[in-house]
Amino acid sequence: MASHSSLMPSDAIYHWHTLMPDKVLVLLESDRQHGLTREQVLERQQRFGLNELEDTGGRSGWTILLDQFKNVMLIMLIAVAAVSAILDLRGNNFPKDAIAILLIVGLNAVLGYLQESRAEKALAALKQLASPVVRVIRDGQLLEVEASDLVPGDIFWIEAGMQIAADGLLLEAMNLQVRESALTGESNAVTKRAGEPCDVDTPLGDRLNLVFQGTEVVYGRGVAIVISTGMRTELGRIATMLQSVESEPTPLQQRMEQLGNVLVGGSMLLVALVVIGGVLITGWNQFESLLEVSLSMAVAVVPEGLPAVITVTLALGTQRMVHRHALIRKLPAVETLGSVTHICSDKTGTLTQNKMIVQAVYIDRDETNGCHVNITGDGYDPAGEFHHEGCVIAPETSLVLRRLLAGCVLCNDATLKREGSDWSVLGDPTEGALLTLAAKANIHKPTWLSQCPRIHELAFSSERKRMSVICKLNPSASKNLYLTHPYLMYTKGSPELVLNLCTHAQVGDRPSPLTPEHRQRILRHTDQMSGRGLRVLGIAYRELMDIQINDSTNIEQHMTWLGLVGMLDAPRPEVKEAVVRCRQAGIHPIMITGDHQLTARVIAEELGIAQPGDRVLTGQEIEHLGDAQLDEVMGNVSVYARVSPKHKLRIVQSLQRQGQIVAMTGDGVNDAPALKQANIGIAMGITGTDVSKEASDMVLLDDNFATIVAATEEGRVVYTNIRRFVKYILGSNIGEVLTVAVSPILVPLGGVPLTPLQILWMNLVTDGVPALALAVEPAEPSVMQRPPHDPQESIFARGLGAYMLRIGCVFTILAVSLMVWSYHYAATTPGDPERWKTMVFTTLCLAQMGHAIAIRSNSRLTIELNPLSNPYVWGAVILTTILQLMLIYVPPLQEFFGTHVLTAKELGVCLGFSLLMFVWIELEKLFVRFAKRMGWPINVSD
Numbered sequence: 001m002a003s004h005s006s007l008m009p010s011d012a013i014y015h016w017h018t019l020m021p022d023k024v025l026v027l028l029e030s031d032r033q034h035g036l037t038r039e040q041v042l043e044r045q046q047r048f049g050l051n052e053l054e055d056t057g058g059r060s061g062w063t064i065l066l067d068q069f070k071n072v073m074l075i076m077l078i079a080v081a082a083v084s085a086i087l088d089l090r091g092n093n094f095p096k097d098a099i100a101i102l103l104i105v106g107l108n109a110v111l112g113y114l115q116e117s118r119a120e121k122a123l124a125a126l127k128q129l130a131s132p133v134v135r136v137i138r139d140g141q142l143l144e145v146e147a148s149d150l151v152p153g154d155i156f157w158i159e160a161g162m163q164i165a166a167d168g169l170l171l172e173a174m175n176l177q178v179r180e181s182a183l184t185g186e187s188n189a190v191t192k193r194a195g196e197p198c199d200v201d202t203p204l205g206d207r208l209n210l211v212f213q214g215t216e217v218v219y220g221r222g223v224a225i226v227i228s229t230g231m232r233t234e235l236g237r238i239a240t241m242l243q244s245v246e247s248e249p250t251p252l253q254q255r256m257e258q259l260g261n262v263l264v265g266g267s268m269l270l271v272a273l274v275v276i277g278g279v280l281i282t283g284w285n286q287f288e289s290l291l292e293v294s295l296s297m298a299v300a301v302v303p304e305g306l307p308a309v310i311t312v313t314l315a316l317g318t319q320r321m322v323h324r325h326a327l328i329r330k331l332p333a334v335e336t337l338g339s340v341t342h343i344c345s346d347k348t349g350t351l352t353q354n355k356m357i358v359q360a361v362y363i364d365r366d367e368t369n370g371c372h373v374n375i376t377g378d379g380y381d382p383a384g385e386f387h388h389e390g391c392v393i394a395p396e397t398s399l400v401l402r403r404l405l406a407g408c409v410l411c412n413d414a415t416l417k418r419e420g421s422d423w424s425v426l427g428d429p430t431e432g433a434l435l436t437l438a439a440k441a442n443i444h445k446p447t448w449l450s451q452c453p454r455i456h457e458l459a460f461s462s463e464r465k466r467m468s469v470i471c472k473l474n475p476s477a478s479k480n481l482y483l484t485h486p487y488l489m490y491t492k493g494s495p496e497l498v499l500n501l502c503t504h505a506q507v508g509d510r511p512s513p514l515t516p517e518h519r520q521r522i523l524r525h526t527d528q529m530s531g532r533g534l535r536v537l538g539i540a541y542r543e544l545m546d547i548q549i550n551d552s553t554n555i556e557q558h559m560t561w562l563g564l565v566g567m568l569d570a571p572r573p574e575v576k577e578a579v580v581r582c583r584q585a586g587i588h589p590i591m592i593t594g595d596h597q598l599t600a601r602v603i604a605e606e607l608g609i610a611q612p613g614d615r616v617l618t619g620q621e622i623e624h625l626g627d628a629q630l631d632e633v634m635g636n637v638s639v640y641a642r643v644s645p646k647h648k649l650r651i652v653q654s655l656q657r658q659g660q661i662v663a664m665t666g667d668g669v670n671d672a673p674a675l676k677q678a679n680i681g682i683a684m685g686i687t688g689t690d691v692s693k694e695a696s697d698m699v700l701l702d703d704n705f706a707t708i709v710a711a712t713e714e715g716r717v718v719y720t721n722i723r724r725f726v727k728y729i730l731g732s733n734i735g736e737v738l739t740v741a742v743s744p745i746l747v748p749l750g751g752v753p754l755t756p757l758q759i760l761w762m763n764l765v766t767d768g769v770p771a772l773a774l775a776v777e778p779a780e781p782s783v784m785q786r787p788p789h790d791p792q793e794s795i796f797a798r799g800l801g802a803y804m805l806r807i808g809c810v811f812t813i814l815a816v817s818l819m820v821w822s823y824h825y826a827a828t829t830p831g832d833p834e835r836w837k838t839m840v841f842t843t844l845c846l847a848q849m850g851h852a853i854a855i856r857s858n859s860r861l862t863i864e865l866n867p868l869s870n871p872y873v874w875g876a877v878i879l880t881t882i883l884q885l886m887l888i889y890v891p892p893l894q895e896f897f898g899t900h901v902l903t904a905k906e907l908g909v910c911l912g913f914s915l916l917m918f919v920w921i922e923l924e925k926l927f928v929r930f931a932k933r934m935g936w937p938i939n940v941s942d
Contacts, residue, residue: 021170021171024225028153028227041149053230053236076298080756087288108308133147134150153226154226167213169210170193170194170210171194176217176222178211180212181668184205201620212234242676258795262796263301270737293752299763300737303729317718321334322701326699328697335718338712338718340587341660344648344665357567358437359568360529364400370525375437399482405438409435409443411492413428430535451474451477468490468556470488473486483543488544489555489559491559535568536565542560582709585713586788599641622647648666662679672691672694686702687703698711721774722775727855728771728852730808732807732851740754746819746823770876773873773875778869818839837900839909850918850919853873853918856870861922887899
């Protein structure tokens, strides 16, 4: 027995799959017949802990809520509310401005909290994969214990239907098949074998002597010794990777943070200039008035309605995406989709149909020449044609082809089903493809089974790599196939093995002895079909006069070769066009699959993801590359094959190190770390596990790559609209700030024209309602004809900052011109001398209505736009105008907001000044057209 110091429970230290069971029993100080002693179990539970996945914990709800108040704009508003309340209370006034500001601060904090508070449930979903109870042998007794109590060295039983409770090395395996899709992503069950060590570099999915926690036993039984528990299991390593991934802020979140810093910094600078300049000019006597000006400026600079508008815009985007079969789990992901530069997609089910389809059949034309027959059709729908050398052929005219197709349905355990217009398969997809092939030639399984009932079967196994059936022929079937014996045996399986059982080959209407040259020709064509990424089966038959069931295993000899059948999980027909759209949009599609590199290459080339001769990088090659080397080769690789979970994670991280915005698809538990690391994690809605969905930002409801491209288009539309209403809102805010800033200079005795409450009204209602309408502006035709915007670009990039400053200055000129005129007008005409403030307030609000109508397009005039393409804008303008008039003419509102009644003439003047904003923006569009015709360099915001 080895000492305790020799105990090595981690694969990271010891390669268990390379060892024989006896060696593992010695290393883990266990006994095959008696298991561990109670003392050993207690000592190891102390040493290794419980067999559970550990949660490192995340932010609590209170932490998330408090984090909302770290926003620099909210902090400034809280400070403004505090100062405003002090000033109001000193003057014995009700602090309505302060209360209104704090309500807005609270609303924005709640919106932020709701966006971020969705707890990560990926680890909880991982924990559910462990079996709750397991049978073990301890102290020579068979016991049932909690899975969490398992320790390295425990001997445990495995049965069909259970989930494996820990990683183990098999001591016994009886027809044991385990589905490991949770770890490897491959849906086919793996046949496990005990006592067969693997090479050190054997991929996880090919370690047939090991079983892994969280995988499902579908058939057979076995006995294993625990080699790893808890976070040391393969599932635990995924949990470790999952929890080590830190969520990065989205491009939109980064831009909004930048926007807040710029606005607050600019506001503080302007406030300082106004207060210091005012004190120097007027002295300390006007300090309180200057402070009121500063408060109004500070409120004016913060776009209080922007967080709500962005949240609603993203929510509307999610609703539109649902109609396009994409479910968004995290709101900021909507905008991030518009910045995606790389889409890393799994192959099976996303790029392909997840349906095996026979592409080609190879039969012998004569002793020296073969005949390739190509098959058309999609999925399991038995509609298609047989083509040879460009011509359609009738399968019934070829005896060898007819016999081969009959073998496809007779040597077959699957069933082809039809529900409405949809066809599906009950059973193995490979056998389903054979049924569909035969049905295209009007050879249907129910009919042929009635004519050729099966009387015996030699089942497929991983050792035999073939399946054989013996059927009794009735006269009709004998006549159809030109057979004279009462019994017929069909065999299908590995071409090399089936060919070894054959002594003849069907050539035309007669068997011909197989020569070495003929065998080499068949094997050569097998290699050619495999090189095209096809899964190839060989089919043969033998006529029998009589059979001895007890000695049936010796019947598989002296067979007659029929031909080769090559099948493929065919690409989805719509994906090729989606890949083209990706290329046009400047997005780089990448295939990442656990499948063989030959198959991956064929699919990638057919879809246009890769070009002939492009490099395919395998997981084994990635294993030997450092991060710097991987970064260097990434730009030349579009296909990754035979990859493991950690390889997917490294690929995503490599792209992100190069400044790329990455969308990553996945369905298995093994995909969860990469999904969480990616800028956009996309889980499969049909085949995806709960773990992958919880780790993702988006769920594909139809598991289709084309849906990702459609969602990306929607993301671009959302980001374009966000930029549209950001410049709409901030153009107004800049105008408000500048108007308030210059008012003490132009009308030094008149006070501030806008109160904080009025500014809040403008920012929330007269800015916010039209901004919501602009959020549903339809996509422009060129949205997918341009490259993605630089994810690192500023929110002010591409002319947006210049536009906001320019429009803000126009607002200021209009408002100040009206302010000067209305101040003197109100002072020299009967009525309330303070009504000039209401005229300035109303002009700024109504000018925004013209701004909203004109900003719908950056290049087209309003009269060139279809007014029905976005009726919400017109509705928002009408509603907001009515609300603004209510503030002037409804007494309770008038009193609360501090407005004054305007005459028809005064209201007409406000409307006239407001219309100038609309005219200005339309003239800008005409100027841009002229500048472009003249070839002048000009930067226009989009």
